Amino acid sequence: MPAVLISGLVKRYGKVRALDGLDLTVRTGEVHGFLGPNGSGKTTTLRVLLGLLRADAGRAVLLDGDPYRNAVELHRRLAYVPGDVVLWPTLSGGEAIDLLGRLRGGLDQRRKAALLERFALDPTRKGRTYSTGNRQKVALIAALASDVELLMLDEPTSGLDPLMEAVFRETVREERAAGRTVLLSSHILSEVEALCDRVTIIRDGRAVEAGTLAELRHLTRTSISAELDRVPGDLARLEGVHDLTADGSRVRFHIDTEHLDKALKLLTESGVRGLTCRPPTLEELFLRHYEAGR
Amino acid sequence: MTGTMTLTRLALRRDRVPVLAWIAVISVLVVAGASAIAELYPQAAQRLALGVTVGSTPALQALTGPVFDPTSVGGLTAWRVTTMASVLAALMSILIVTRHTRAEEEAGRAELVGACPVGRHAMPAAAVLMAAGANLLTGVLIALGLAGQGLPGAGALAFGAAVSGAGWTFTGVAIVAGQLTAHARTANAIAVATLGAAFLLRALGDAARIETLSWLSPLGWAQRVRAFAGERWWVVALFAASGLVLVAVAALLARRRDLGAGFVAPRPGPREAAAWLRSPVALAWRLQRGTLLGWTVAFAVVGTLFGVLAHSVGDVVRDNPQLADLLSRMGGGADAMTDTFLAAELGVLGLVAGGYAVQATLRLHGEESAIRADPVLATAVPRRRWAAGHLGIALAGSAAVLAVAGLAAGLGHGIVIGDPAGQVLRLLGAALVQVPATWALAGIAMLLFGLLPRLTGLAWAALITFALLGQLGELLRLEDWIQGLSPFAHVPPALTGPVDPAPLLGLGAVTTALALAGLLAFQRRDLRGN
Numbered sequence A: 001m002p003a004v005l006i007s008g009l010v011k012r013y014g015k016v017r018a019l020d021g022l023d024l025t026v027r028t029g030e031v032h033g034f035l036g037p038n039g040s041g042k043t044t045t046l047r048v049l050l051g052l053l054r055a056d057a058g059r060a061v062l063l064d065g066d067p068y069r070n071a072v073e074l075h076r077r078l079a080y081v082p083g084d085v086v087l088w089p090t091l092s093g094g095e096a097i098d099l100l101g102r103l104r105g106g107l108d109q110r111r112k113a114a115l116l117e118r119f120a121l122d123p124t125r126k127g128r129t130y131s132t133g134n135r136q137k138v139a140l141i142a143a144l145a146s147d148v149e150l151l152m153l154d155e156p157t158s159g160l161d162p163l164m165e166a167v168f169r170e171t172v173r174e175e176r177a178a179g180r181t182v183l184l185s186s187h188i189l190s191e192v193e194a195l196c197d198r199v200t201i202i203r204d205g206r207a208v209e210a211g212t213l214a215e216l217r218h219l220t221r222t223s224i225s226a227e228l229d230r231v232p233g234d235l236a237r238l239e240g241v242h243d244l245t246a247d248g249s250r251v252r253f254h255i256d257t258e259h260l261d262k263a264l265k266l267l268t269e270s271g272v273r274g275l276t277c278r279p280p281t282l283e284e285l286f287l288r289h290y291e292a293g294r
Numbered sequence B: 001m002t003g004t005m006t007l008t009r010l011a012l013r014r015d016r017v018p019v020l021a022w023i024a025v026i027s028v029l030v031v032a033g034a035s036a037i038a039e040l041y042p043q044a045a046q047r048l049a050l051g052v053t054v055g056s057t058p059a060l061q062a063l064t065g066p067v068f069d070p071t072s073v074g075g076l077t078a079w080r081v082t083t084m085a086s087v088l089a090a091l092m093s094i095l096i097v098t099r100h101t102r103a104e105e106e107a108g109r110a111e112l113v114g115a116c117p118v119g120r121h122a123m124p125a126a127a128v129l130m131a132a133g134a135n136l137l138t139g140v141l142i143a144l145g146l147a148g149q150g151l152p153g154a155g156a157l158a159f160g161a162a163v164s165g166a167g168w169t170f171t172g173v174a175i176v177a178g179q180l181t182a183h184a185r186t187a188n189a190i191a192v193a194t195l196g197a198a199f200l201l202r203a204l205g206d207a208a209r210i211e212t213l214s215w216l217s218p219l220g221w222a223q224r225v226r227a228f229a230g231e232r233w234w235v236v237a238l239f240a241a242s243g244l245v246l247v248a249v250a251a252l253l254a255r256r257r258d259l260g261a262g263f264v265a266p267r268p269g270p271r272e273a274a275a276w277l278r279s280p281v282a283l284a285w286r287l288q289r290g291t292l293l294g295w296t297v298a299f300a301v302v303g304t305l306f307g308v309l310a311h312s313v314g315d316v317v318r319d320n321p322q323l324a325d326l327l328s329r330m331g332g333g334a335d336a337m338t339d340t341f342l343a344a345e346l347g348v349l350g351l352v353a354g355g356y357a358v359q360a361t362l363r364l365h366g367e368e369s370a371i372r373a374d375p376v377l378a379t380a381v382p383r384r385r386w387a388a389g390h391l392g393i394a395l396a397g398s399a400a401v402l403a404v405a406g407l408a409a410g411l412g413h414g415i416v417i418g419d420p421a422g423q424v425l426r427l428l429g430a431a432l433v434q435v436p437a438t439w440a441l442a443g444i445a446m447l448l449f450g451l452l453p454r455l456t457g458l459a460w461a462a463l464i465t466f467a468l469l470g471q472l473g474e475l476l477r478l479e480d481w482i483q484g485l486s487p488f489a490h491v492p493p494a495l496t497g498p499v500d501p502a503p504l505l506g507l508g509a510v511t512t513a514l515a516l517a518g519l520l521a522f523q524r525r526d527l528r529g530n
Ligand SMILES: Nc1ncnc2c1ncn2[C@@H]1O[C@H](COP(=O)(O)OP(=O)(O)OP(=O)(O)O)[C@@H](O)[C@H]1O
Pocket: A013, A016, A017, A018, A036, A037, A038, A039, A040, A041, A042, A043, A044, A045, A083, B528, B529, B530
């Protein structure tokens, strides 16, 4: 049974359909990237999984339980880092970490001390006096110091500096090695590439793509730039060729990965003198999904 | 000041409905009061009789103020509703100002605005403008309404000026309060506490006939404008000047601090949470204990003052054998007068404790709106336990502040008359009978929070409505069932004989039903996000 299984989930806010038939599967033990443009429904999904919102239709199973009805039992087994961390102005960071850990059913003091050290957080500051990144660290430490099966992280590093981002990646890798499942919503593609086993891309409340990064790459385009003896006239008509430009004997184009073979054949028949072939960058991959349908 | 006008328009756009409601309530109240007095006491002789009764009842004067001209409808109207209308105008001003200054800073929206080409004083200036406008409109409507009732124009104008003047002075109080602390809640608390102190000074001054005390209070000034009783226009200048001075002080303070910061720099806190901080109730206590302590101290001070002064209220009778004779034939006397005074003051404290109950319950709403509820409810805390934590503080806290007030009053009064033990018991009882009525307000707030989280402000409207029903229900000759809508109408008398427990149990049952319905509704609804 996967850690998270969502199918056909619908959540409406008045007329807005924030989730519109979402499917999402997070397998136990994996780090799952959850990506999508602003307002696509990532936070809404996490809040439904936490039982803070009730879905209007569809099915959501979390750690074999019902996120709404079994909320309390399930919450002992998971930890959440909200996208917007707001702390109590009169409580120190250390108090907030202890409190949230205890409310979840206890936290490991040694682990907490180690995390405070690694994230270089001063736990004596009061809530409001923390910077954005330090507030996020408070929530991260509170979540990571608990012994849970599932971590739900909503853009946990949006305020962290590169050094802390590295610490974060290290800790997530350790969590994964310890057998924990991580659902990570993020806009930082390098982070997703570095950490995630599989990703789901969501747009307008619907999953538009899901799979490993290798699988997703396969579905997209390779960019080719070639120096030829002569430019073949039927290149433009070849299936899967996009954005073709010819400049003298030099051609550039994008090709859908499944038609790569045919295009290369055509090129070699035209006398290849130089060839660069670049796999799609993650940015290109995501931009295509984010922009499609705009 | 660049951008003040744009910000004022923004504030109006956000809040025109509640502000217009405030203005309408205040002005309708005044005009209805005048028309009720005209109807009830059509003859000058009747009015004079009322005036004399009032003059000899310090308890009434503590609530409303002195009568300057008992012969005219206008004079009696001024006596009866000036304080009430001024308190409401002051509350309106405080809420407007805090909402559009400190609350905006706290929510971080002020930074968005502050980064735009607007002057650094534009935001407070817009709030002041809006409050001033609201007060002006209130004053104009009152003047027009009273003149429309056929009352003399000069008096009507003076009455309107007194009410809007009080509102204006408290606009200044609120804007200064907003500079002193980083939290909107604390800013409101400081300003409302100042209003409470002003009420208290005036009440003591008027009940014990110490003019200086009354003159220290802007609410005392409002009566001393003497609308319909030989208007003293220069008092209006006191309002104008005090408001201006306070606004200037706030501007000076604002220049010395950063956006979002208060005057007291936050100190570091503990590295670890105390061992007891491990449940939602403990968290609610940790978050609310400071506020509760403030309320408790205030109630202790006020209770002591009332207790110590209560006996001297009876002196009016003791010094006047004819009046004593008259009153004793009506079944009263100096001691009965002291008791009515104490009962009336404890009644006011009961209403104020109702305010505490509403505020403490609505902490739930504050935590939810600030998205501090999400992280707690994402742990193994059931929603009902989280909500019950804050509700529990509200219920226990309102009982505690009333008990403290009763104890303090009993001790003060008891020491003065040489019977501390007896008076402590008596007045503690008289304070505690109010508890179930304040709980009903907590129940209303809880129901709104669960069912209509966007409209939790209605809990405050309910409190004000109950206060008005209690103060004006008789005068306006409202039907019994309408007056009975207020839980405070069911508080049994406790100083004159044994307490009837039935209404207390009834109020307890109503509270339980309201709170349970609120908890159930809260468990079923979506948590509001950002
Ligand atoms: N409380 C609410 N009331 C009304 N609409 C809402 C509410 N919360 C979210 N929405 C809408 O639901 C949609 C999904 O929002 P959500 O916060 O889940 O997006 P997101 O993917 O987390 O975006 P981001 O990347 O910006 O964090 C948006 O269109 C948003 O406007």
